[in-house]
Amino acid sequence: MLTVQDLLEIKAIDGLKIIAGEKGINNEISIVNIIENPDAFDWLSPNELLLSTGYIFKDNEELQNKIIKELSEINCAGLVVKMKRYFDKLPQNMIDEANKYGLPLLELPIGYTLSRVISIINEKASGRYDLLNRKTLDMHNLFFRISLEGGGIEKISSMLSGTINNPIIIVDKNWSLLHYTEHAANDIPLKDSLDLTTDKPIFNKEFIDSIPPNLSDMKKSIKRSYYLKDKSIICRVLPIAVSQDIYGYIVIWQTVHDLVEFDYIILQQASTIIALERIKAKEIKEVKLKIRQDFYDDLLSGKITSPETLQTLCDLHGLNPNYSYYCLVINIEAKEVEKFEDMIIGKYKMDNIAQSCVEIVYEMAYKSIGEITSFYRNNRIIILVGQNEDRPPISVSEAKQYATDLHEKLVNRLQNSFLIGIGQQYRSINSLYKSFSEANEMIRLMQQMHEKNEVSHFEDYSVYHLLDSNINSLELEDFFQKSLGKIYEHDKLHATSYLSTLENYFYNNQNVSETSKAMFLHRNTLIYRIEKIKEILNTDLKSSEELLRIQIALKIFRILNKYM
Numbered sequence: 001m002l003t004v005q006d007l008l009e010i011k012a013i014d015g016l017k018i019i020a021g022e023k024g025i026n027n028e029i030s031i032v033n034i035i036e037n038p039d040a041f042d043w044l045s046p047n048e049l050l051l052s053t054g055y056i057f058k059d060n061e062e063l064q065n066k067i068i069k070e071l072s073e074i075n076c077a078g079l080v081v082k083m084k085r086y087f088d089k090l091p092q093n094m095i096d097e098a099n100k101y102g103l104p105l106l107e108l109p110i111g112y113t114l115s116r117v118i119s120i121i122n123e124k125a126s127g128r129y130d131l132l133n134r135k136t137l138d139m140h141n142l143f144f145r146i147s148l149e150g151g152g153i154e155k156i157s158s159m160l161s162g163t164i165n166n167p168i169i170i171v172d173k174n175w176s177l178l179h180y181t182e183h184a185a186n187d188i189p190l191k192d193s194l195d196l197t198t199d200k201p202i203f204n205k206e207f208i209d210s211i212p213p214n215l216s217d218m219k220k221s222i223k224r225s226y227y228l229k230d231k232s233i234i235c236r237v238l239p240i241a242v243s244q245d246i247y248g249y250i251v252i253w254q255t256v257h258d259l260v261e262f263d264y265i266i267l268q269q270a271s272t273i274i275a276l277e278r279i280k281a282k283e284i285k286e287v288k289l290k291i292r293q294d295f296y297d298d299l300l301s302g303k304i305t306s307p308e309t310l311q312t313l314c315d316l317h318g319l320n321p322n323y324s325y326y327c328l329v330i331n332i333e334a335k336e337v338e339k340f341e342d343m344i345i346g347k348y349k350m351d352n353i354a355q356s357c358v359e360i361v362y363e364m365a366y367k368s369i370g371e372i373t374s375f376y377r378n379n380r381i382i383i384l385v386g387q388n389e390d391r392p393p394i395s396v397s398e399a400k401q402y403a404t405d406l407h408e409k410l411v412n413r414l415q416n417s418f419l420i421g422i423g424q425q426y427r428s429i430n431s432l433y434k435s436f437s438e439a440n441e442m443i444r445l446m447q448q449m450h451e452k453n454e455v456s457h458f459e460d461y462s463v464y465h466l467l468d469s470n471i472n473s474l475e476l477e478d479f480f481q482k483s484l485g486k487i488y489e490h491d492k493l494h495a496t497s498y499l500s501t502l503e504n505y506f507y508n509n510q511n512v513s514e515t516s517k518a519m520f521l522h523r524n525t526l527i528y529r530i531e532k533i534k535e536i537l538n539t540d541l542k543s544s545e546e547l548l549r550i551q552i553a554l555k556i557f558r559i560l561n562k563y564m
Helices: 059-073 090-099 112-146 153-163 205-207 261-300 308-318 342-362 398-413 429-450 458-470 473-494 498-507 514-518 524-537 544-563
Strands: 017-020 030-036 048-052 079-083 105-108 169-172 177-181 222-227 232-242 245-254 325-333 371-377 381-389 417-422 456-458
Touching: 017 090, 030 112, 030 232, 048 112, 059 079, 059 232, 059 544, 090 105, 105 245, 105 417, 105 456, 112 153, 112 261, 153 169, 153 177, 205 222, 205 458, 245 473, 261 308, 261 371, 261 429, 308 429, 325 342, 325 429, 342 371, 398 417, 398 456, 417 429, 429 456, 429 458, 429 544, 456 458, 458 544, 473 498, 473 524, 473 544, 498 514, 498 524, 498 544, 514 524
Parallel strands: 030 048, 048 079, 079 105, 417 456
Antiparallel strands: 017 105, 169 177, 169 245, 222 232, 232 245, 325 381, 325 417, 371 381
């Protein structure tokens, strides 16, 4: 192996001398590079020997000190400055910093070109590369064998931590924790410094924002500092990537051992294998999701008729076929999403809202009085609520109260509009498709009639459903015109609101006080309106048959509202 000490003995570079940082004279040299860019620190590797004319730091004492400190922290082999171009002698502050950090600082005579020096040193170091390549191949084979034997990220992380002698943290592309491996010699334990909750972000925003978002800006590991209350932890961050797709990051909590060149090569090997593990896990997850989606689609369309098949599939997907079930459907009224002309962006936004809805559904599961299963299809979230057969059936009011609480949470958290339809509860899971159909029908009717209700049970609209599903619109309109056509024409001609008054009157059980209060009317004003309605319809609103006919006509008006 080639060291800084060996450089001083190479006769082809006569006159090279060390000025400061003699403590690092035995530093190994793996490769030689030129540094003429003040922002190049993310691209440097341990054991690199850096050459410079000094142009970038010739008039900047702060940068001179920073370069010495950064190269030392990266474990570079040393810094060689070509003399008589910009420096007759090296600044005392650089000499002091080099001695402080033990970074060899060398002077190169003016007669040598930097490219010639690189060629000489690389020739001397070539034998070392053969050994390094053999060691690298051995580690690659070891990681690959772990993957083939199903060891997964956990075993790879453990092997990596033991090899580079530092704690390891592996996160996904959103910086949520996948796995971590502690190191016995770490005196700043991970559990005391980070929230190590799986699938949750564990680093603060300041640290995450300091990482380049594009893979092209981060082709190899970079150094960043993670700040605790009274400490600054040096971290090495390496992307887990294939081509231009990032699957996560490896973070080395560098508290035990300074990384050397071989450690960085091992990190690259581990990164590739972990990327393959992430791809494999993603494909398995997608296959499982497709199988699960196909099952729910068949279940909610009533296609599974065999009890044995249903039992097997329910066991596989975590449903109890002996439970009573009812279904809720949440419709996302995504007006904000529709603003995006790009369909891909719109779908991405919709998926984010839907995923957040499912998370909130599970948060509110304790209010459902049953076991929750939830998933989404496009802009609709489907909730299956299963209840033990030994418990009394869910009442309409209980189901509506749960849905109302859920609706309030969704609106407050996501600042969006939602409609929730609730189907009836059925004693057998093979009838669940009926509840699903009813819940969807409620959303259709709420949208069609533009009512203010945002949560509705099937029983709330059973009459509407009966009329809308079994009688054609011409017959409905004829019935309405014969029953309330005169009131409708009077409202249009005189800008009155007698139809609305009738609706509220019946909604409040023909109670004048309650109706006037609900409509913010004086009692006498309401009485006057009722009398005018009686006069127009030529009825006293006392006959039960007449009252039924008028109420049916009002519901037909709601159904036909958009056509009239």
